[in-house]
Amino acid sequence: MKFKTIEWRGDCVRLLDQRALPRRACYIVCKDASSVAEAIQKMAIRGAPAIGVAAAMGVALAAKRSRTLRPALFRQEMERVCERMRQTRPTAVNLFWALDRMKKVWDQRLNFDVEEMKERLEAEAIRIFEEDREVNQKIGENGKVLIHEGDGVLTHCNAGGLATAGYGTALGVIYAAWTEGKRFRVFVDETRPLLQGSRLTAWELSREGIPTTILTDNMAGWLMSKREVTLVLVGADRIARNGDTANKIGTYGLAVLSKWHGIPFYVAAPTSTLDLSLVSGKGIPVEEREPEEVTRFAGVRVAPKACRAINPAFDITPHSLIHGIITEKGIIRRPFGKRLKRMKEE
Amino acid sequence: MKFKTIEWRGDCVRLLDQRALPRRACYIVCKDASSVAEAIQKMAIRGAPAIGVAAAMGVALAAKRSRTLRPALFRQEMERVCERMRQTRPTAVNLFWALDRMKKVWDQRLNFDVEEMKERLEAEAIRIFEEDREVNQKIGENGKVLIHEGDGVLTHCNAGGLATAGYGTALGVIYAAWTEGKRFRVFVDETRPLLQGSRLTAWELSREGIPTTILTDNMAGWLMSKREVTLVLVGADRIARNGDTANKIGTYGLAVLSKWHGIPFYVAAPTSTLDLSLVSGKGIPVEEREPEEVTRFAGVRVAPKACRAINPAFDITPHSLIHGIITEKGIIRRPFGKRLKRMKEE
Numbered sequence: 001m002k003f004k005t006i007e008w009r010g011d012c013v014r015l016l017d018q019r020a021l022p023r024r025a026c027y028i029v030c031k032d033a034s035s036v037a038e039a040i041q042k043m044a045i046r047g048a049p050a051i052g053v054a055a056a057m058g059v060a061l062a063a064k065r066s067r068t069l070r071p072a073l074f075r076q077e078m079e080r081v082c083e084r085m086r087q088t089r090p091t092a093v094n095l096f097w098a099l100d101r102m103k104k105v106w107d108q109r110l111n112f113d114v115e116e117m118k119e120r121l122e123a124e125a126i127r128i129f130e131e132d133r134e135v136n137q138k139i140g141e142n143g144k145v146l147i148h149e150g151d152g153v154l155t156h157c158n159a160g161g162l163a164t165a166g167y168g169t170a171l172g173v174i175y176a177a178w179t180e181g182k183r184f185r186v187f188v189d190e191t192r193p194l195l196q197g198s199r200l201t202a203w204e205l206s207r208e209g210i211p212t213t214i215l216t217d218n219m220a221g222w223l224m225s226k227r228e229v230t231l232v233l234v235g236a237d238r239i240a241r242n243g244d245t246a247n248k249i250g251t252y253g254l255a256v257l258s259k260w261h262g263i264p265f266y267v268a269a270p271t272s273t274l275d276l277s278l279v280s281g282k283g284i285p286v287e288e289r290e291p292e293e294v295t296r297f298a299g300v301r302v303a304p305k306a307c308r309a310i311n312p313a314f315d316i317t318p319h320s321l322i323h324g325i326i327t328e329k330g331i332i333r334r335p336f337g338k339r340l341k342r343m344k345e346e
Numbered sequence: 347m348k349f350k351t352i353e354w355r356g357d358c359v360r361l362l363d364q365r366a367l368p369r370r371a372c373y374i375v376c377k378d379a380s381s382v383a384e385a386i387q388k389m390a391i392r393g394a395p396a397i398g399v400a401a402a403m404g405v406a407l408a409a410k411r412s413r414t415l416r417p418a419l420f421r422q423e424m425e426r427v428c429e430r431m432r433q434t435r436p437t438a439v440n441l442f443w444a445l446d447r448m449k450k451v452w453d454q455r456l457n458f459d460v461e462e463m464k465e466r467l468e469a470e471a472i473r474i475f476e477e478d479r480e481v482n483q484k485i486g487e488n489g490k491v492l493i494h495e496g497d498g499v500l501t502h503c504n505a506g507g508l509a510t511a512g513y514g515t516a517l518g519v520i521y522a523a524w525t526e527g528k529r530f531r532v533f534v535d536e537t538r539p540l541l542q543g544s545r546l547t548a549w550e551l552s553r554e555g556i557p558t559t560i561l562t563d564n565m566a567g568w569l570m571s572k573r574e575v576t577l578v579l580v581g582a583d584r585i586a587r588n589g590d591t592a593n594k595i596g597t598y599g600l601a602v603l604s605k606w607h608g609i610p611f612y613v614a615a616p617t618s619t620l621d622l623s624l625v626s627g628k629g630i631p632v633e634e635r636e637p638e639e640v641t642r643f644a645g646v647r648v649a650p651k652a653c654r655a656i657n658p659a660f661d662i663t664p665h666s667l668i669h670g671i672i673t674e675k676g677i678i679r680r681p682f683g684k685r686l687k688r689m690k691e692e
Contacts, residue, residue, distance in 0.1 A: 022650045190640065190648075192538060192562035198641065198649040206652045214655040216538035216640055218563035218596025222661040225598065250564025252571065253603060260602050294536065294562055295544065298646040303536075303544040304368040306552045309560040315568035 002207060005162050006045060006053055008126055011064065013057045017044045018162055018196075022203040033062035033081045040088040040095075043194065047163020048237045048273055049136070052094030053129045055085045059102045060125035063118045074114050075106055078121075090285040091246055091314045092237040093275045098128055132165035135270045138328035139169050140176030143233075143268055146326070147177035151184040151230045154220060157191045157248035158200040159235025159268060169268040170233040171204060173326060178210055186210055187229060189217050191248060193293040193311065217250050224261040232258045236269035236325075243319030243336030244281025245269075249312055255321035267317075268326040274344050281316035289313050348553060351508050352391060352399055354472055357410065359403045363390045364508055364542075368549040379408035379427045386434040386441075389540065393509020394583045394619055395482070398440030399475045401431045405448045406471035409464045420460045421452055424467075436631040437592055437660045438583040439621045444474055478511035481616045484674035485515050486522030489579075489614055492672070493523035497530040497576045500566060503537045503594035504546035505581025505614060515614040516579040517550060519672060524556055532556055533575060535563050537594060539639040539657065563596050570607040578604045582615035582671075589665030589682030590627025591615075595658050601667035613663075614672040620690050627662035635659050 003025065007014045013030045019042070020026050028044055030036045036058030038044075040051050062081040068074050082099045089095060105124050106117055147153060153174060160171030167175060174186060186205055191197035198214045205212040215223060223229050232254060238246040245251070245267050258265040278284060291309035295301060303309065324333045329346065332339045349371065353360045359376045365388070366372050374390055376382045382404030384390075386397050408427040414420050428445045435441060451470050452463060493499060499520060506517030513521060520532060532551055537543035544560045551558040561569060569575050578600060584592040591597070591613050604611040624630060637655035641647060649655065670679045675692060678685050 023647070189564070190538070192536070192564060195643070195648050198653075198655075202653045203650045206650050212653050214640055214649050214653055216563065216595070216657075218535070218538060218599055219656065219658065219661075221599025221602055222595060222658060223656070225661075249562070249568060253564055253567025253599070256567055256603055256606050257599060260606065294560055297644045298648075300644040300646070301369070302541050302644055303560050304549045304552050307544075307548045307558050307560055309544075310565065310569070312565065312568060315565075315571075 003161065005050055005164065005166060006057065006129070008057055008129060013054065013061060015039055015045045015054065016162070018046060018200060019044055021199050030061070032065060033058040034084065036061065037084050037088050046196070047158060048092035048094040048235065049132050049164040049169070049270060050162070051089060051092055052098035052272065053132055053165050055095050056098040056102050056125040056128045058085055059099065060122045063121040066114070066118070069114050071112050071114060074117065078106060089287055091287045094272050097272045101128060129165045132270065133167060135328040136164050136167035136169060136172045139268050139270065139326055140167065140172035142328070142330055143173030143266070143326035144176040144180060146231060146264070146266060147173065147182055147184055149182050149184065152187060152228045153184055154187040154189070154229045154232045155201060156189045156197065156234050156251055156254055158196040160201055160204045162200050162204060163235060169235045169270065171201065173233055173268050174210065175208065178208065186212050187223060188212055188214050189220060189250065190214055191250060192217055196248070220254055221257045224257055224263055229263055232263060232265045234267055236267050236273050237314055238284050239267070239269060239274050239325065239340070240278040240281045240284060241276050241337060241340060242280050243322055243325065243334070243340060245317045245322060246281065246284045246286065246314045247317065249315050252315040252317045255317040259321050264323045265321060266324050266326055267322055271327050271329060271344050274340055276341060276344055281318065284316055286315070287313040349507065351396055351510065351512060352403070352475070354403055354475060359400065359407060361385055361391045361400065362508070364392060364546060365390055367545050376407065378411060379404040380430065382407065383430050383434050392542070393504060394438035394440040394581065395478050395510040395515070395616060396508070397435060397438055398444035398618065399478055399511050401441050402444040402448050402471040402474045404431055405445065406468045409467040412460070412464070415460050417458050417460060420463065424452060435633055437633045440618050443618045447474060475511045478616070479513060481674040482510050482513035482515060482518045485614050485616065485672055486513065486518035488674070488676055489519030489612070489672035490522040490526060492577060492610070492612060493519065493528055493530055495528050495530065498533060498574045499530055500533040500535070500575045500578045501547060502535045502543065502580050502597055502600055504542040506547055506550045508546050508550060509581060515581045515616065517547065519579055519614050520556065521554065524554065532558050533569060534558055534560050535566060535596065536560055537596060538563055542594070566600055567603045570603055570609055575609055578609060578611045580613055582613050582619050583660055584630050585613070585615060585620050585671065585686070586624040586627045586630060587622050587683060587686060588626050589668055589671065589680070589686060591663045591668060592627065592630045592632065592660045593663065595661050598661040598663045601663040605667050610669045611667060612670050612672055613668055617673050617675060617690050620686055622687060622690055627664065630662055632661070633659040
């Protein structure tokens with residue numbers, strides 16, 4: 001990867017502002033937790049694994065800036081920061097998972113030296129970041145067998161280096177297969193309303209020299225019927241115990257279309273995206289964002305003023321439409337229930 | 347309708363420029379056939395029935411402006427104009443149908459008075475325009491029984507007053523049901539890349555006070571799974587003898603999703619959209635437009651420069667996914683083959 005999605009810089013966190021891509025590669029420097037929270041909420045940084053890393057770094061920043069030496073007060077401050085982070089985006093579980101990991105660091109002991117705790121929290125945030133990169137590489141290695149020479153791989157939204165600490169989940173699989181020498185084409189749904197496909201995925205892939213073709217979301221079915229798509233790979237924001245998967249809006253429709261055309265449909269995600277507390281996808285909260293994302297584009301209003309618009313940021317794909325889930329621990333196939341549980345607990 | 351999509355003004359044709367809607371309602375005045383052809387090609391006017399009317403008026407304009415008094419020369423000029431018109435857009439058959447009707451006027455006699463022929467051609471163009479309005483009203487009357495109180499009707503692209511001489515096909519059905527007093531909601535796919543849904547359909551419907559909700563194309567499947575959509579109504583650009591239907595890209599995917607969710611999927615079109623010369627949809631040419639329509643959004647480049655994009659303007663929905671075709675002569679149901687032929691020939 002020739003770019004850094006997120007970077008810990010000791011006294012600040014530097015984020016690549018994804019809203020300006022691909023036109024400008026500019027960075028946001030966050031000096032406190034609340035500016036990290038804002039960057040997550042406004043989607044300067046997005047992608048389930050990346051926002052988990054960002055939230056952890058936000059907590060580590062807050063710890064560094066704390067003035068208290070009293071453990072009880074420090075703990076209270078940190079809990080407040082976590083609460084703020086939790087409010088940013090409701091669907092991707094990695095955010096909550098990362099905050100829980102940070103929380104465990106101070107929950108493990110009743111009394112502690114605050115200065116030492118700050119160092120522990122910084123180390124934990126960096127560990128979450130580094131683990132995510134390693135996990136992504138493993139997902140790529142585990143999944144690359146699914147891509148064959150001459151394939152047409154369709155992906156949706158951005159599950160790449162920009163959605164993670166680096167490398168990517170669905171795109172990680174693509175990078176690993178490409179690096180191995182396999183040659184194939186990638187089709188990228190533009191992914192309205194925020195165009196993470198045409199802006200971000202196309203940008204990443206073309207920097208790596210991988211042949212990339214953009215399509216509007218409504219072209220996928222037609223392309224499948226023409227047999228140009230032979231495999232669908234997407235990321236995930238939360239996976240319930242039975243394999244039901246929340247991912248960027250449009251994923252569900254793609255999964256139905258894949259099933260209809262007999263095209264394998266795979267989800268690539270780290271096990272931190274598994275939420276074993278949920279029996280099925282019904283329990284996953286779906287974020288509803290501002291309708292203006294649909295009625296406007298790049299500051300230009302496209303729809304009449306009086307019109308309503310809906311804007312669910314995610315949808316839930318039932319496990320019955322998913323061929324397999326590619327994780328850092330291997331590819332899990334149906335029936336997902338027991339296998340996901342076993343894998344997460346390993 | 348409080349707007350005029352196309353209007354014959356004796357010495358010119360006035361078109362509502364649909365590229366500027368909904369932000370501005372501005373008109374293009376075409377004084378000759380080549381500016382009509384350009385308006386069709388650049389989609390200032392679009393929609394299968396509307397471009398048929400426009401092409402006929404373009405021929406009538408060319409006739410008016412002709413300087414010759416010799417029938418053979420006049421005929422040659424007219425054939426050239428028809429040829430130019432035929433080059434504009436390949437998929438919608440109404441364009442060819444309308445040109446054939448104009449051609450018949452001079453083909454009926456070997457010798458004629460050129461001045462009289464000019465009047466005949468003007469009269470024929472106006473007749474095509476007026477018939478289209480009547481046909482649309484009938485489609486509305488025939489189809490309105492399909493909409494029930496409380497329905498959620500999803501439509502794609504624009505098959506409304508703006509796509510026809512007035513009133514509309516799929517939207518004609520909606521207008522007729524609404525005028526009768528039925529109350530329901532309409533969901534409008536924005537229809538990338540040119541946003542005929544959020545720009546044109548939403549504009550038309552909200553002017554008529556019909557509750558309209560815009561969604562990005564990739565939200566339709568999710569909305570169906572939530573049972574919010576109870577009926578899908580779309581227009582058509584060409585219908586083959588077996589019922590296979592070419593319509594705006596994305597229609598095919600919607601039809602598959604409708605089938606999957608058990609939601610009735612209807613096509614509304616005049617019989618002039620039937621092409622009995624084609625056994626199936628395989629013979630319908632699908633227009634491929636500039637990739638820039640996809641890589642740009644509302645004039646702003648969104649994708650990296652190096653990236654390819656595909657841009658088929660239409661797709662073909664197989665007859666097996668279509669519940670029925672609403673025409674001015676009634677609703678045709680499967681098996682379409684014989685029934686379409688009989689109806690067209692009636």
